[in-house]
Amino acid sequence: MPMVQPKSLKYRKLGTHIAICAFLCLIIFPLLMVIAISFRTGNFSVGDIIPRNPTLDHWRLALGISVENADGSITPPPFPVLTWLWNSIKVAGISAVLIVVLSTTSAYAFARMKFKGKSTILSGMLIFQMFPSVLALVAFYAFFNMIGDFIPWLGLNTHGGLILAYLGGIALHVWTIKGYFETIDPALEESAAIDGATPWQAFRLILLPLSVPILAVVFILAFIGIITEVPMASVLVQDIDKMTLAVGSQQYFYPQNLLWGDFAAAAVLSGFPITIVFLLAQRWLVGGLTAGGVKG
């Protein structure tokens, strides 16, 4: 910035940097701890940040490889961690795609169409979302139990049911996308309508290509939210091999035997899909897509 700055700015900058670094350490420390635990011999939650006798045993077990102990006995992997990881990716991926589809279309309706009770429904959706879904878990259980009697693949203990449950939480995403749509000049779609586009064509050919950044954001948020979600998944899915990683990794905690090391390896593993999805989606997070369309 070619602007004249007061001298004190230098010290303020330095102070800000120190504060930021301290804050970053605070954030990164837990992650380092978990990584350290996953490489530590034995299942201990306390110890050095850099393990004294690093071992890959926890990681072997997490990746489904048996470990031969020093005394010659063999420890089989206690849980199907890779299956859980795949379950998580599958459920979160499908749910996030469906959430984007559902919230985009409903956001379009709320942003562009006129109908009775629009504002009531909009605020109603938010208010319902305020109610913690954890408190309704009993109801969810009963509900999916009943659905399962008619449509087995949407019932309890199925991924279909879990995905359906996650689709209920789109109110915030609808609001987010609606806000973005409202920044796009409706004249673009009107112009498309005069050019001969149906409302669906105007939505798909004009509005959607311009909304890619917000769709990427919603996809990432939904994906992360579901990967890390525990309460709903733990109630709706009971079979060990159908669990998601977030639920399954709690299986390591027997009251009399806390498998901290194995848990840590599984926990770090669960961070990978989120990171990969974020890296992939990042290229869509670009600004300036709507530049030049309207005004001068």
Add this chain to the structure above:
Amino acid sequence: MAEVILNNVRKNYDPAIHQDTLRDINLNIANGEFIVFVGPSGCGKSTLLRMIAGLEDITSGELKIGGNYMNDVPPVDRNVGMVFQSYALYPHMDLRENMNFGLKLKKLDKKTIDERVDHASDILGLTPLLDRKPKELSGGQRQRVAIGRCIVQQPSVFLFDEPLSNLDAALRVKMRIEIAKLHKELNSTIIYVTHDQVEAMTLADKIVVLSPLNPDAPTNLEQFGEPLELYHNPANKFVAGFIGSPKMNFLAGELVEKGDKTSRIRLYTGDEIVAAVDTSSAQVGDKVELGCRPEHLVEVGHAHADCQITGTVQVTEHLGSESYVYMDVDGNDFTFKARPEFPAEAGQELKVGLPTDACYLFDKDGVAFPRTAKYNKD
């Protein structure tokens, strides 16, 4: 090519509130005419255009384009093209895609599409820019693309919604001339919305003056006619005040002598004016309002200085080619367009001459009395 007919068209956005936006609009627009809707903001001129385009529904009344009843026909089947105030170019498509978007939707064959796009970009001088995205263009170029997108559709009616209001003054004049040329070239019906009365006067074959709807008024269509007709014989005070720049001066007074050729008015300022208007329908003693255009006023002593108006000079603007003297006449703003370097000091008392033939007169409801002469300064 088509004519556009509006019969008793009314628009009410919210029937719960009994406030119409447009009421009882009757227009008969002939094939090939350049029509300008003009009025202050909030008068419903854009709404009326959007109703013709099919972007707003018509509450009641009838719209015909090319003889066909169009009230319930979707925009695409009305065969209209529209240029939006904001241009509304598709930002993610290059110019060629912007222009052929509609043609592709209509599933025309590629050769026809390319021919039409090339022809349009040729007319508008856009050929070297066809591969660019809208954000790489200047305001005037974007405006031309928006027009080009219209041309390729070969619509029977072109609709322009304040197309020049986002351009700077110099570019606006240039584009105005280009649009006038385009109309000659295409020879199609154009309906053009603007709040700028200079655009209206220069472009239009006929002007439609709209006013914000007064709840009790039967209509907000104030006048429909040729530009000079509106200038010389405005139907009412609203049109008189809207058409002409700078604005017409108005002074209230009383009719003291009526007549079918000339009438005598005593202004509340005390000045007495003889005006060439037919007041045979009025009564002596009626409250009236005198109108006179700044450009028709003359210096005292001029051959046409038939009557005089006295006021106090507030500001003088010297534009080089002319001067504007802004005066206060008994509490009313009053503008006098004077010769270059006209000497007038702020605070000084000034008398200006008013030609009898240059007077306009309105009754207490603002309706104009017929003028009996046309003023010629020379």
